Amino acid sequence: MKISALTPLAASLPSTVPFVGPETTERRLGHPFTARLGANESLFGPSPKAIAAMQKAASEVWMYGDPEIFDLKAALAAHHGCRAENIVVGEGIDGLLGYLVRLMISPGDPVVTSLGAYPTFNFHVAGYGGTLHRAPYRGDHEDPQALLDLARQTGARLLYLSNPDNPMGSHHPAAVMAEMVANLPEGTLMLLDEAYIDLAPAGTAPQIDPDTPNLIRFRTFSKAHGLAGLRVGYAITHPELALAFDKLRNHFGVGRIAQAGALAALQDQAYLAGVRTQVEQARQRVSQIARTHQLTPLGSATNFVTIDLGRDGAFARATLAALTEAGIFVRMPGVAPLDRCIRVSLGPEPALAAFERALPAALAAAAASLGSHLGG
Amino acid sequence: MKISALTPLAASLPSTVPFVGPETTERRLGHPFTARLGANESLFGPSPKAIAAMQKAASEVWMYGDPEIFDLKAALAAHHGCRAENIVVGEGIDGLLGYLVRLMISPGDPVVTSLGAYPTFNFHVAGYGGTLHRAPYRGDHEDPQALLDLARQTGARLLYLSNPDNPMGSHHPAAVMAEMVANLPEGTLMLLDEAYIDLAPAGTAPQIDPDTPNLIRFRTFSKAHGLAGLRVGYAITHPELALAFDKLRNHFGVGRIAQAGALAALQDQAYLAGVRTQVEQARQRVSQIARTHQLTPLGSATNFVTIDLGRDGAFARATLAALTEAGIFVRMPGVAPLDRCIRVSLGPEPALAAFERALPAALAAAAASLGSHLGG
Numbered sequence: 001m002k003i004s005a006l007t008p009l010a011a012s013l014p015s016t017v018p019f020v021g022p023e024t025t026e027r028r029l030g031h032p033f034t035a036r037l038g039a040n041e042s043l044f045g046p047s048p049k050a051i052a053a054m055q056k057a058a059s060e061v062w063m064y065g066d067p068e069i070f071d072l073k074a075a076l077a078a079h080h081g082c083r084a085e086n087i088v089v090g091e092g093i094d095g096l097l098g099y100l101v102r103l104m105i106s107p108g109d110p111v112v113t114s115l116g117a118y119p120t121f122n123f124h125v126a127g128y129g130g131t132l133h134r135a136p137y138r139g140d141h142e143d144p145q146a147l148l149d150l151a152r153q154t155g156a157r158l159l160y161l162s163n164p165d166n167p168m169g170s171h172h173p174a175a176v177m178a179e180m181v182a183n184l185p186e187g188t189l190m191l192l193d194e195a196y197i198d199l200a201p202a203g204t205a206p207q208i209d210p211d212t213p214n215l216i217r218f219r220t221f222s223k224a225h226g227l228a229g230l231r232v233g234y235a236i237t238h239p240e241l242a243l244a245f246d247k248l249r250n251h252f253g254v255g256r257i258a259q260a261g262a263l264a265a266l267q268d269q270a271y272l273a274g275v276r277t278q279v280e281q282a283r284q285r286v287s288q289i290a291r292t293h294q295l296t297p298l299g300s301a302t303n304f305v306t307i308d309l310g311r312d313g314a315f316a317r318a319t320l321a322a323l324t325e326a327g328i329f330v331r332m333p334g335v336a337p338l339d340r341c342i343r344v345s346l347g348p349e350p351a352l353a354a355f356e357r358a359l360p361a362a363l364a365a366a367a368a369s370l371g372s373h374l375g376g
Numbered sequence: 377m378k379i380s381a382l383t384p385l386a387a388s389l390p391s392t393v394p395f396v397g398p399e400t401t402e403r404r405l406g407h408p409f410t411a412r413l414g415a416n417e418s419l420f421g422p423s424p425k426a427i428a429a430m431q432k433a434a435s436e437v438w439m440y441g442d443p444e445i446f447d448l449k450a451a452l453a454a455h456h457g458c459r460a461e462n463i464v465v466g467e468g469i470d471g472l473l474g475y476l477v478r479l480m481i482s483p484g485d486p487v488v489t490s491l492g493a494y495p496t497f498n499f500h501v502a503g504y505g506g507t508l509h510r511a512p513y514r515g516d517h518e519d520p521q522a523l524l525d526l527a528r529q530t531g532a533r534l535l536y537l538s539n540p541d542n543p544m545g546s547h548h549p550a551a552v553m554a555e556m557v558a559n560l561p562e563g564t565l566m567l568l569d570e571a572y573i574d575l576a577p578a579g580t581a582p583q584i585d586p587d588t589p590n591l592i593r594f595r596t597f598s599k600a601h602g603l604a605g606l607r608v609g610y611a612i613t614h615p616e617l618a619l620a621f622d623k624l625r626n627h628f629g630v631g632r633i634a635q636a637g638a639l640a641a642l643q644d645q646a647y648l649a650g651v652r653t654q655v656e657q658a659r660q661r662v663s664q665i666a667r668t669h670q671l672t673p674l675g676s677a678t679n680f681v682t683i684d685l686g687r688d689g690a691f692a693r694a695t696l697a698a699l700t701e702a703g704i705f706v707r708m709p710g711v712a713p714l715d716r717c718i719r720v721s722l723g724p725e726p727a728l729a730a731f732e733r734a735l736p737a738a739l740a741a742a743a744a745s746l747g748s749h750l751g752g
Contacts, residue, residue: 002589002616003565003589003590003614003616003617004480004533004563004564004565004589004617005563006479006480006620007478007479007481007482007485008482009482010478010479010480010620010623010624013623013624014623015619015620015622015623016622016623017443017622018627019443019627019628021440021442021443021444021628023442023443023444023446024442024443024446036439039439039440041439042438043438044438045435045438046437046438051434051437054431054434054437054633055430055431055434057605058427058430058431058434058633058637059421059427060605061422061427061430061602061603061604061605061606062418062419062420062421062422062602062603062604062605063415063604063605064397064417064604064605065605065607066399066400067396067397067399067400068397068399068400070403091467091626091629092626092628092629094627094628094629095626098626102383102386103382103383103386104380104383104386106383106384106385109383120627127623127624187380187381188380189379189380213378213379213380214379214380222440226437226438227437227438228437228438228439228440228628229433229436229437229438229439229440229441229631229632229633230437230631230632230633231441231628231629231631240378240379241379241380244382244386244391246391246392246393247386247389247390247391247392247503248386248389248503250467250468250470250471250474251393251395251470251496252395252397252470252607253467253468253470253471253607255605255606255607255634256605256606257430257434257605257633258631261434261437
């Protein structure tokens, strides 16, 4: 006797994971990583006030969280100068992307993203049977015009773009984003993933009416706020679309500790400003490490620096593998030509120094292992 | 300009909530409830060791949780005498029910449940376009034979049953559940929701091979373990079905504090035993309060006592409304004839005493407001 049949769509999906967690690798290695620089977590940690709020909430966690997430939504609305009706809070941007795709995508519906952009969005689109169309990056940037053109050609229902960009760390100025929204094809909803916006140069976030009907912006407490393991993200959009999430979201899915921690983090903007300063210093430090080894650090508007190793994907993969064996967790873009790079999250000096120590041997090991393929 | 069109299925769904949270009512009342006895949360709270583990994890929450949830799954497998491959951990039973329905239900697929059983399951079935068929309760119990018959008649892909039952608090002995599983129609997967099993009489959980292909059992840390606001549930099923969840689950959805708290709670079985004792005492107390007012407490295998008020749904709703205004949060079954009852969660004496104090006036107010309709 076999298990009951899955739906045809579910049966067609692989049992895959968008990202292998560092713990999986640690179990294989038999020891923890020395430096955890692969998942764009904030090694600077969350606000002490957020930690205190979470610890207090831990003793109240026998209660479900407020399913309306009222207090956090009100605070977010005040912070962004919009109404609570413009805000949707969910289980990280990952969770919210899943709900949004479910609301909008029937099997076969076209969706546009960049070739090499966030895999978890692709995971959700595939999971609901959507058809992905991918525009290549232009250099190290997502290509607004190519994305718009592709959306128009394919009749895309969704267009995904992250600004600042993951995995390259690049960004477009606010005006480019505003221009994109103004030029969306009829019937295309733009998903503007601003997970890293708190770390971008001032003014990178475009000023766009939150009631704009063809735009949904995603924010998170996972990056600058240092709360990746808490799972709180939010979206800002037209109230009608925001309300539609109530049709299918896990209404009690954002728990009590999560709501308390996110609210306290939001209220500690002074701490956030300090993180921005530390991130900027760490950017300089990692960029200097890269240049020391004749590598090219890309400009970063995020909490990571993407380093162009100057060779191909095989070389970057070999370097990453050697770093991994040396106890340094980093990741890298998945597709060419972005995969000539590795991506190093930012953190305090000890982690960056560990990366610095391990890098030369990793580069040498990669060169040695691939030397015969490189003709030179 | 309007927002982009939702899928036809999403457009057809109401922006509804399976349950209104007590915080929503508190905002309307303008003050907190005196006694929070409506959501079957554990007023006895979680293990102090779980609180300590969550507080420790709060300072590490800049890290994502392990997406494989390895340690918790291993501990659960050891606890249940199965393999980790039999276990799926997710964002509460609510989250897991959503994933399971998504894996199994295409629009129009038939699903069987009991008339008046868990609304959030129905929410998910409707959310994926399934067609719900409902068998009435037999007295205060879900009716295994009626459910099996209905599954056979409708060709149901899923059959949901909770044992012990919510909202009635009743239970079937293990042998009845085992017999049900043995007699499932070909092609029907049974969802056995055992959210309250830790509070049921010893032996209520049937001993069934976890590799049984047409059964999935759901457990939670929200009830006896007192971690409702943490959002951790799990399922035990055939490894092939368990693996299928990886096709679509939010892989990082169970965060770092959640995993730590659940693991520590699982490891403190002595605390759990103490909760069972306290729950049994509180059952006696609430039952005595009911009998004092010539009401009928139903037998309880859960952390709540359902009280038959002996009249109709209008009377119970009026009583509940009066209790609410008096600062006592309770809930009640949604459909007749179960809605002659109210459902009182169990907790320490102060909350039960507050219920006791408020009950007579609430009954009197209900009787007064409905007197003219009752012909008596």
